[in-house]
Amino acid sequence: MPDRILRWIDERIPLTDMVRRALDEEIPGGSRYAYALGSAILFVFVLQMITGVAQLFYYVPTVDHAYDSVNFLRTEVPFGWLIHNLHYWGANAMIVLVGLHIARVFIYGAYKAPRELTWLAGVALLLVTAGLVFTGAPLPWDEPGYWAAEVGTSIAGTVPLVGNAVKQLLRGGDVMGPLALSRMFVLHVAILPAILLGFLAIHLAAFRAFGSVGPWDESKRKNTGEFWPDQAFKDSVVTVFLLLLLVSLCVYAPPPIAGPADPLDTSYVPKPEWNFLFLYEALKFLPGRLEPLGTMGIPLLGVLALVLLPFLDRSPERNPLRRRFAMAGGAAWVGFVLSFTVIGYLSHPVGVGGTTGPPPSGSPSSLSPSAREGSRLFGSLGCVGCHSVNGKGGAVGPDLSDESRRGHSRAWLAAQIANPKSHNPNSIMPPYPTLGDTQMNQVVDYLMSLGATAPSAGEVSANPPPSAATPAPPAHPARRAAPPSVPAAPPAGLAPTNPSLPPAAVHGVGPLFSGSPDQGPPGPAASVIGSVERGAILFRLYCVSCHGSDGKGGVPNPGAVGGAIPPLNPIQRKYFSADPNEFAANIDRVLQHGAIPKGPLPEKSMLTFGTTHSLSQEEIANLEAYILSLNGVERARLRHAGIPPETWLLIVIAAFTLAAGGLLVIRALRLRKSAGTR
Amino acid sequence: MDEKMSHPDDSAEATRRDFFRIAIGVLGTVVGLVLAIPLVGFLVGPAFRKKIPRWARVAKVESLPLGQPAVLSFTDQSSEGYLRETVVRNVWAVRRSATEVTVFSPICTHLGCRYDWEPNSGRFLCPCHGSLFGLDGKVLAGPAPRPLDTLPVKIENGELFVEWERFELGISRKIPV
Incomplete structure (x- = not known):
């Protein structure tokens, strides 16, 4: 029956002939594992297509849902962790394999006539792959992805004359916003894959026209092997090991949950993924006007060298030992990329030209050591809960962005901090009488640095990221709005609880809301899976002063029941839940709306972070992930794994071991049989 | 196709190539299953999930x-x-x-x-x-x-x-x- 069907098809289209053409190929010198790289890339490409299309069933390319939809598919869809992580690791594997493939073709001299077109199509495939890596990064709309695209498009903007137009075209406007995400999405899932398929067809057709180049040593070319089944078998073995490696990486090195994109987060210092580190490091040597030379010059030079290679190096000689010039050039390039990647990996980010823009005045990197310490205290003492600096912080007290220019002396500032009522009897600012002289000086140094030095015109990059350029109002509207504010509620802050205000007015929540009777509803952050790592940084800035290092507590709060601020590690039973969503919702109410401790006259109250916009919803989500982690609950726990990752890896290993064992038995039986017939 | 590619006069070689063909089939099937099973779970799973009372x-x-x-x-x-x-x-x-x-x-x-x-x-x-x-x-x-x-x-x-x-x-x- 199958034969009849095949014959029927063959009479209409030459299927058998086409398959034979594709597989029937002589390989000079025989098949080799070194030749399996091309097939391995093809396999990873097919894997990327499958896992990419599968993710489209759940992914939503809008700034308000992209991050949540990716985390939903990663944690709540069976095998979502595997599909997503395979796509992530597949992309990384693709870059490595393409690099190795190019290196092998280069060493074998396989770009020479008549294989120029195979090589050129290969270079095009390399560029499209780079485009896919670039456009794929921002799709989850997480912090690293957002900043990679922000910096990447800014780099495009540094090209003389056309740069700005290219940047705006890529972004669909001035800023990295919803239109930019749509563009990256369409490029990533439709346009670039289509172009890639086109070049892949040319690459394979051109390759099949002239076949494998084989060894350069004539004596080794005498024995010929065939693609089918000799090389195809070796390709299959490599594919199996590649798949095992990828699944292992998915299980033991899943991409981190990096926190939702927050364009206003000035504390986030973007650093590229490993694949762009060499360029990032090289840019440090090309500051100012030389920058475009690095951002576009180096990549352009590399591409130009690849395109021109078969036309510049036209001698038929393929032995690498006799192609010293070409080999030296290739080795120099590889040496440059590898060494700069390592240096870039080890280096700490600094503000470099267009990549990060100048630090805003008063940002830690431009401060004296004392003022820098003061900046840290400003965060940890909770000042930032009420006062805003460069658009960051609460709105209860005055904005301190230009404090040095407000005419206050150092002594005035010190007196204000030690006893605010000394200047204004009605001040609700809490006094800090216990601050030592050194710490007081540090805070005053910091305040005196605010607004003291505006960045000079020469320092301003052509394309500073919005966070650095415009403190307020934000270039992007906040992605997630805070929950409804409590009616007529003066935010609690660290202010002493005002006894003239009834608690209900302070917290302002009626019986409308379920849950804790004195708390408002959870805000948008409650359902966002934040980053533990980012949360830890924020915790040190905003929470440590009251909740203690690692949330262990122990900070006194006179006037409150128990006399101390409750620890968060471990957290009170009423907030805890083994279910991460429930746990996050429980603490989210407190983070959004604040709380006043029980007791006659508590000195300190929980800050109102959400409704006062002291922290963004993205930051609150990150803090929640960290607080959950302190209590042994993983915010990004796999709720529906399908089969748990480690178990699945064991099953996969067992399946391949079984297959290999079976094949060895078949081989042994066949050898015995053929020996018997002889 | 097979007749053309193998060398019937060399039985050891023919056995080897037969084995390669079988191995490619077996390994390809396992690779396919390793990808297909998760894909089916991924696409089907949430569609039949029971609602948890809240x-x-x-x-x-x-x-x-x-x-x-x-x-x-x-x-x-x-x-x-x-x-x-x-x-x-x-x-x-x-x-x-x-x-x-x-x-x-x-x-x-x-x-x-x-x-x-x-x-x-x-x-x-x-x-x-x-x-x-x-x-x-x-x-x-x-x-x-x-x-x-x-x-x-x-x-x-x-x-x-x-x-x-x-x-x-x-x-x-x-x-x-």
């Missing part, structure tokens, strides 16, 4: 008037796929005794309008097509095909919990959507 705390039972309907508002954490929202919902509650409360969905069973309580006549009236319901939810007049939909309730420590649900409209049977 109880929302609504009010203290003692705060409800006895034998009188009261509209109650509460926040519900709605969750559909990746969308999680805090939504405010309304329900009608009638306290029958200290331990018994009936909670009605606020949606008319006819075509989904929001009905209201008529204190003068002591009946629920739907303004869209004039359906009338008694305090027990039974249809008294109008086109409504079935009584008002009751919602699952539980009382714990004197507090009323409700599970929000929606039902098919315009039919005589109460079928959850």
